Amino acid sequence: MKTIVFVGAGSMAKAMIHGWMKEATVAPEKVFVMNKSDRKKLTSLNETYGVQVVSENKDVLKTAELIILAMKPKDVQAGMQAVAPYLSKTAVVLSILAGVPITTIAQGLGERPIARCMPNTSATIGMSASAVAWNEMMTQTDKEEILKLLGTIGSVIEVEEDQLHVITALSGSGPAYVYYFVEAFEKAAVASGLDPHVARNLLVQTLAGSAEMLKQSTDSPATLREHVTSPGGTTEAGIQALQEKGFIDMLGSCLNEAESRSRELGKRYI
Numbered sequence: 001m002k003t004i005v006f007v008g009a010g011s012m013a014k015a016m017i018h019g020w021m022k023e024a025t026v027a028p029e030k031v032f033v034m035n036k037s038d039r040k041k042l043t044s045l046n047e048t049y050g051v052q053v054v055s056e057n058k059d060v061l062k063t064a065e066l067i068i069l070a071m072k073p074k075d076v077q078a079g080m081q082a083v084a085p086y087l088s089k090t091a092v093v094l095s096i097l098a099g100v101p102i103t104t105i106a107q108g109l110g111e112r113p114i115a116r117c118m119p120n121t122s123a124t125i126g127m128s129a130s131a132v133a134w135n136e137m138m139t140q141t142d143k144e145e146i147l148k149l150l151g152t153i154g155s156v157i158e159v160e161e162d163q164l165h166v167i168t169a170l171s172g173s174g175p176a177y178v179y180y181f182v183e184a185f186e187k188a189a190v191a192s193g194l195d196p197h198v199a200r201n202l203l204v205q206t207l208a209g210s211a212e213m214l215k216q217s218t219d220s221p222a223t224l225r226e227h228v229t230s231p232g233g234t235t236e237a238g239i240q241a242l243q244e245k246g247f248i249d250m251l252g253s254c255l256n257e258a259e260s261r262s263r264e265l266g267k268r269y270i
């Protein structure tokens with residue numbers, strides 16, 4: 001089992017640690033966390049999951065086998081500077097940063113095996129949709145180990161690095177769009193007289209049921225939609241309203257803007 005150091009101990013680090021500890025994928029004494037200044041966050045991770053705090057054992061940076069970069073893209077240079085002098089030549093790096101290319105990480109931490117991954121916050125419950133790309137220095141054994149780690153927090157696919165920009169827009173940010181969709185429908189349902197809890201429960205079960213139908217059925221999303229849509233019925237009226245408001249274009253813009261931001265972030269913090 002590798003010694004893992006998280007550089008950055010925010011929501012994503014917590015989601016991944018939570019997922020791993022729930023599945024007993026890694027031993028807590030093999031996981032170390034560090035951040036910039038928020039000591040409370042580190043103490044809370046230590047108390048909740050039993051993971052270790054780097055500042056109490058700085059030597060761990062010299063022996064760490066897997067370094068996970070989990071700070072915001074704007075902090076990538078400072079974060080890398082904080083660990084670069086200590087890392088062994090054989091340490092492997094896994095970055096979860098939006099936009100930041102593998103070449104930027106190699107410049108900061110030296111040429112070494114580097115993986116760039118895009119998970120999402122559903123890692124907390126083992127339901128992340130993750131994608132990962134590698135540089136050429138990554139061995140098959142290292143790839144398998146990282147795929148196993150990512151596999152215990154959800155699904156994982158291997159992709160070309162450039163695809164991670166649109167994947168970040170789609171499934172990295174994706175949970176936020178779904179939550180926004182629920183917020184909007186809940187607000188409208190409450191305005192139409194439904195109790196907020198009733199509206200929320202109906203929406204969540206509808207989302208879960210539809211997601212499961214999409215997973216289990218061999219029908220396309222369009223066919224499944226048509227099965228719900230009776231001619232002259234309620235669904236037709238609802239979909240027509242969405243079409244009149246430019247629903248398809250809106251979601252297209254959402255994806256394009258988020259993908260462009262990912263590409264921008266990559267250039268901004270070189």
Ligand SMILES: NC(=O)C1=CN([C@@H]2O[C@H](COP(=O)(O)OP(=O)(O)OC[C@H]3O[C@@H](n4cnc5c(N)ncnc54)[C@H](OP(=O)(O)O)[C@@H]3O)[C@@H](O)[C@H]2O)C=CC1
Nearest residue numbers: 008009010011012035036037038071072075078079097098
């Ligand atoms: N949130 C999400 O849904 C997803 C996020 N990501 C990516 O994950 C990364 C982390 O996001 P998220 O967890 O939301 O961010 P958070 O803001 O929750 O956490 C960022 C962490 O980085 C730490 N940090 C800042 N500067 C440094 C530094 N110089 N050295 C060490 N640690 C530092 C912060 O420490 P302190 O608190 O002390 O300032 C904090 O612990 C981002 O790059 C994002 O693109 C990827 C997929 C999904």
Ligand SMILES: O=C(O)[C@@H]1CCC=N1
Nearest residue numbers: 098168169172173174
């Ligand atoms: O909003 C962001 O930039 C990060 C990346 C994907 C999800 N959250």
